[in-house]
Amino acid sequence: MWTTKTFLTKTKRGNIIKIVREHYLRDDLLCGSAACNTCPHRDDELVLDSKPESICALFDYPHYLILDTNVVLHQIDVLEEDALQNVIILQTVLEEVKHQNTAIFQRLLEVIGNRKRKFFSFVNEHHKDTYVERNPGEKANDRNDRAIRKASAWYESHLSINGAVGQSPKVVLLTDDENNRKLAQEEGIVCCSVKDYVENVTNFVGLIDKLSKNVIPESVAKDALYPAHLTPAQIHTGVRNGKLHQGTFRASRYNFLEGTASVNGYEKPILLQGHIGINRAVDGDSVAIEIFPEEEWRRPSDIVLEDKADDPGDLLEEEGVLLSTAKPVDKSDDEITPTGKVVGIIRRKWRQYCGILMPSQLPGATRHLFTPAEKCIPRVRIETRQSHVLASQRILVALDSWPRNSRYPLGHFVRALGPIGDKDAENEVILLEHDVPHARFSEAVLSCLPPDDWTIPDEEIKKRVDLRSEIICSVDPPGCTDIDDALHAKTIPGQTADGLDKYEVGVHIADVTYFVRPNTALDKEAASRSTTVYLVDRRIDMVPELLSSNLCSLRGGEERLAFSCVWEIDENANILNTKFHKSVIKSASAMTYEEAQIAIDDKSRKDKIVSSLRILNALAKKLKKKRLDNGALLLASPEIRFQVDSETHDPVEVEAKKIMDTNSMVEEFMLLANTSVAQRLAAEFPQSALLRRHPAPPPANFAAFLKAAKQQGFELDVSTNKSFSASLDKAVIPGRPFFNTLLRIMATRCMQQAQYFSSGTKAFEEYYHYGLACPIYTHFTSPIRRYADVIVHRLLAASIGCDATHAELLDTRAANALCDNLNYRHRQAQYAGRASVALNTHILFNQRVEIDAAVVLSVKRNALQVLIPKYGLEGPLYLPSDKFIYNEEEHTQTCDAVVLKTFDELTVRLSLDSTNLQHRKLLIQLVKPHIPGFSYEEGQEQTDKQTKAQAMEVIEIEDDTPEVKDPKKRKEKPVHKGNKKKSKK
């Protein structure tokens, strides 16, 4: 049935060793064609049509397409279009693609998996008639090309064996390799370049726009603007002997001709300047760098430089401006940074970018420039014949190549997202730019759901603790439809040994894992999404709505499955014992924070719900006090809520979120449940418990914050979270109630990001949660909207014996990979949420101008970062350098008698600056204190200076943030989210 062949490979592992591998060749592999009657196909294995319809004018007979590796790698966007069908993907190609680019490999698998597309993967490497052995001295690439040609020839003859002459489908090989085409023609194989083929495809408008631009080899020097990149082999030797360094390129957000790359062995990131110094590296690329001798090192320029608005063609310029300002003034200047240039690209990290088209001014032109929304990405040249349509759209573009003779990288149009300014299109941009999976749930996922009218089966009730008679209620923000927690509390008879009253308190969490079973399509989708993403006017669910807003949501008056954590607590909030069990509950009432607060305060109400709320409230206060005494930090972040128009979904008003006692009541018990569960899991699963840690921030994070506090007369002790918390409590200025909150807001920004991890990957001391001051913590309470909680539920269920474990659950490696994804998605979800807030702020201020009070959060070289407490908004207030003198030591900006420093209270005017459609921003202008010629005055026209100031961005001051490496991290204001935070609308 099979035969064997062995072949030799050499590999390096210190020594060169010979590896002999078996390679079985088979005769039972299928060709997948309906035109074949020799292979023993089952019906569902016939992928290719017997008479494939030709869509290409060049080949007007039925044919199948065979692609070579580079065609797949470069033209995946063309393949994803619904145009090409009846395509054979050879295993040779599949493996090469997998090896070279996993993202494209996944996309290709998706296309192959879609039966409508009729893509067949043929295992030519194990077929007895198509396997080719590598000849001595033959390059791997050449062998693969030969294998592809051999398979093409085999298909041609295999199909013609039993078909009538001229009846059987032909095979057309698509390859952009000229040499390969020549060889193929000699062997009698029909072949064609992708460009020729696609340009002659009829009936598919726009397919041609998706065509990736052909890559011109580096060696071609004609009209070259840029120096050639080194070859991979040259880079490899260079890095090995220390002449070159490897790093990730980060473009500057302020100056398109500047970037940095952090490399090993240098404390500061290496400065890369000018077209030649950057040499076609794009933000995120892994690059090889040559570092200049020390006398050529420069200072990062502090000018803002944007690429010109018009298309200069393929010319380089502006170097002079940049380089003259960056020349070091004297050698001892401590801003002098190691400087170098990019000499090669190790790996491109290109993705698809959202942005807008800047149509060429020439009538009928097909070459246009594209400006990405992400400022770190250069503009891209694309070809399209639909520029008139696309000019008013947000579009998605993929990068293809950056030849030496092109000023801009070349790319191609992928798809339009919608009109600029359109709410849906802008939301789509936010989701795409933050890599938030937001497609509709697939059929496979939906098929995992129970029917709409599902009710709890009786046998399930029998397995569980029946809590339907308990008075349980939920307390959430108004309008919340995914209620994942509910509470109950009651006094229990008897007293503790110390004579204290005893209470039973239960936290009941939606039993999502009853519906989301391991390894189902639903489970995988939820794992990949990791979290529900909340935009201001849209929620992107982690699980389908039937679960998130109905069957799992613990609505009032409905029977629901829950996972309960029940404690016996004495009146001093000491836990006497903890029980976990699955249960059935029936929530007596789903309240908002406000309703619960009113009920508690209403002395006349004495029903069971209220008495249970009062017990909870009293206990929560004691729990909170204990927590704070332990050193937990009370941090603040300015949170805002948009009131959204019910029809247009446009924001009509914005307000700071109100915090009531009941918010904190719910939060305390969630924290308690999370901690209790974490302790249990860590004990049961020392290798694979999913926990959450919050590392202590490095002291350097506090530098600017401490300086600012000192100016206000407060010495804060940040040595431990306990001392920090205590000194924050003491930092109160009578008469300025907001000052303390402001301090806490700023303290939040000094924090590290909390992260998920698997217990097997860290030492026990590292489990510590700095913000909550507890030695161990996890997330258990929101399984509807966080996948971490789903895993925690499964682990807990296994530990109490009410559900079976499954393999991945106990695998440290799998758990670790999962945590990486969770952390990534959570961060992206946060950024997406903030971007959505910014978008809605802009929409809100579209029609209005306001004068409001503001506070200075920090002082920058050319601006003040201010917070408008009324809206919780913050933004820069630009200060022109010819009026203001910046004091680096004291962090102040002075203009005549006016000194501006952190914590100062100002009055500002808010309006929207729409000069740049892509980057609309809130314009903040100073009103008070009054500075003649600068402050905004009623009826005043904008002066030149102010317009200039608008064009600038905040420039961070280097000594403040010594480890600022990439602009993205700068955005990453760590928000402490250890505690429960619902940003639901």
Add this chain to the structure above:
Amino acid sequence: MPGPDLLSSQGLRLDGRRPNELRRIRCKLGVFAQPDGSAYLEQGNTKVLAAVYGPHQASKSKSLQDGVVVNCQYSMATFSTGERKNHPRGDRKSQEMSMHLRQALTAAIKTELYPRSQIDIYVEVLQADGGAYCASVNAATLALIDAGIPLRAYACACSASMAWRNGQPEPLLDVGHVEEAAGGVVLTVASLPSTGSIGLIEMSHRLHMDYFDVVLSRAMQGCKDIEVILDRAVREHLAEGWTKQDVVVI
């Protein structure tokens, strides 16, 4: 999915086999004249020689009243792996393997027939490419038959591992070195397929309970397949007539 990709989307393994296929097995009995029985066996690129002496009188210290003493020695040739081995025999690994071999083979030999006697089995791994233990058991069985020692049944050994295809678990039969090195769990079973009894089970890593049964039954199926191959080899060997060592008369 946990673990590496051992199965392609078309359901083939790295070397082109399907999940339930053994590697190519080639074997020959009676390859040496000197020992009482010998055999050579290839399982893919794993190549093993086995030689049997006995039964002969046991040394006094070892001898048993009620049965034969089975003495096994497992060793690996210095040239058997990619990097040369410094300690071909006597190291901990070899000792462990020797014990495991004895356990599997003792189960097959009708030990009660030869009280106060001893059988010596020597196995040398000439080339190791995964599953050396399995090949050793299979080769030793052939050598025992060649030596004419009465067996209850063929002792066969086979390994199995776990892979995933389209999210479904799929056990892999007869694990090669590449698959072993990829880090998946390897379950090794030595059994007497015709009686269904198991002489030895060994696992390289933890395997979740959910999968144990499927992996085990796949390995057991492998033992049965191997038994068929060994049986055919024995019959062919006998059909060839008397072997040289029998013809030579002292």
